[in-house]
Amino acid sequence: MTSYGAAGPASLSRADTADLSARTAGPVLLPEDADYAAECVTFNLMTALRPAVAVGATSAADVRAAVRFAAERDLPVAVLTTGHQVARSAEGAVLINMSRMNAVHVDPTRRLARVEGGARWQQVLPETDKHGLAPVSGTSPTVGVVGYHLGGGGSPILGRKYGYAADHVQAIEIVTADGELRRVTADSEPDLFWALLGGKGNFGVVTALEFTLFPVQRIYGGGLFFAGEHAAKVLHTWRDWVVDLPEETNSSIGFLRRPPLPDVPEPLRGTFVMHVRFTSLGPADEAERRLAPIREIAPTVLDTITELPYREAGSVFLDPPRPVPWVERSTALRDFPREAVDALLAQLGPDSGTQLGFVELRPLGGALTRPTAGANAVPGRSARWQLFGSGGGRPELAPVFREQLTAMVDAVAPWAQDEIMPNLLSDRQGRTPQELRVIYGSERYDRLAAIKRRYDPRNLFRVNHNITPA
Known part of the structure; x- marks a missing residue:
């Protein structure tokens, strides 16, 4: 029998899920099952999930069955592909694991990719590369492609030239709260299409996505690593130099x-370094001329600049290749003047005492700040800089990491703005409708809430940065 607690259903029995098991080809797992923990594991090991039942979807039909099962019992629905971004623990929810649905098809004539809801970039990039094409992808090959697009998708390589990944989505196949599978385009259902791109997982379970590809096959880039003792000179010089780079x-x-x-490269092992990441779509000699002022700052500890196929672009950024525990925080900045440089150095420099393992500052601009004629709901386009920090590897230090991340964000608060791309939100950001209204902006949030009321009036999809129905 189903048992209920103050927050809703606390557990499901085998009898409760028998019909769901009969209607799905993939596994249907309860907490007592041997494979349940593996089905619920996330890439961020700090964000454990504990749903009432986990469904390993193998098709859109499985997704429909799981959504209808949840709707019949008024259970929330959580969606898992990789678990890089987890906002809530999925207690009492129906968890739909999309990772088995990872097929990729590339149409080189139309420069279009169609990927299933569980595909990761590491499955997509080799396929697009075969045709000399590239998507507007991010830093990590282990990130889920659909979640990346639904939250904006700010590529550090192609973003300033082509805009957000969400700007190039052509069609979305989605199971909505009524259990129906829809193919949504800007022409067929313009409001839902607008809301999906920026609204994350608030409107249903995306089973497939189609997006435009671009004629890019190689980049020139990598990283220059400078000893931490040069942090002030590196950051000030880089800040003055980077604002004049072409898109x-x-x-x-x-x-x-x-x-x-042992898995950390020897020159970086146990050290503090400044990592200047660099990519260019132009010729190597031209790129080297632009890079010259940075090479002159100080001797490098490590230099990985080289020509790369686009499918290996993730090697520039050194994101973790396998699951780790971490906590994170981000902010968007309108400006980053010299005073902000010094404020950041006080929090992160060689004498700061910080234990944060990774902080990235990324300039935006170009196509990332140009309007899209209302094509989607991605907020934060007025931001000129993006700051992200994390502390990981030692869960017992999570309170220390959170305190230091708060201090980092507070230090640059005079130059910050409220609107921010949803993919950058941590589990501590956007936890209430009031906070999300600030993050999206009132007009955008009100429109999202009205569309939510139309497509998910009972708020079935609420295990996320939740937009509540108007």
């Missing part, structure tokens, strides 16, 4: 504190 040339900067572990 096809990109750079971000990272404060890296790497542990003394």
Whole structure:
């Protein structure tokens, strides 16, 4: 029998889920089942999920069955592909694991990719590369493609030239709260299409996505690593230099504190370094001329600048290749003057005492700040800079990491803005409708809430940064 607690259903029995098991090809797992924990695991090991039942979807039909099962019992629905971004623990929810639905099809004539809801970038990039094409992808090959697009998708390589990944979505196949599978385009259901791109998982379970590809096959780039003692000179010089780069040339900067572990490259092991990330779509000689002022700052600890196929672009950024525990925080900045540089150095420099392992500052601009004629709900386009920080590897230090991340964000608050791309939200951001209204802006949030009322009036999809029905 189903048992109920103050917050809703606390558990489901085998009898409760028998009909769901009969209607799905994928596994249907309860907490007592041996494979349940593996079905619920996230990439961020700090964000454990504990749903009432976990469904391993193998098709859109499985997704429909799971959504209808949840709707019949008024259970919330949570969606898991990779678990890089988890807002809530999914207690009492029906968890739909999309990872088995990962097919990728590339149409080189139309420069279009169709990917299923569970595909990761590491499954997409080799396929697009075969045709000399590239998507507007992010830093990590392990990130889920659909969630990346639904939250905006700000590429550090192609974003300033082509805009957000969400700007190039052509069609979305989605199971909505009524259990129906819809194919949504800007022409067929313009309001839902607008809301999906920026509204994250608030409107249903995306089973497939189609998006435009661009004629990019190679980049010139990598990283220059400078000893942490040069942090002030590196950051000030980089800040003055990066604002004049053309849109096809990109750079971000990272404060890296790497542990003394065997899988960390020897020059970086147990050290604090400044990591200047650099990519160019132009010729190598032209890129090197632009990079010259940065090479002159100080001797490098490590230099990985080289020509790369686009499918290996993730190697520039050194994101973790496998699941780790971490806490994070981000903010968007209108400006980053010299006073802000000094404020950030006080929190993160060689004498700061911080234990944050990674902080990245990324300039935006270009197509990321140009309007899209109302094509989607992605907020934060007025931001000129993006700051993201994380502390990880030691869950017992999570309170320390959170305190230091708050201090970092507070230090640059005079130059910050409220609107921010949803993909950058941590589990501590946007937890209430009031907070999300600020993050999206009142007009955008009100429109999202009205569309939510139309397509999900009972708020079935609420295990997320939740937009409540108007």
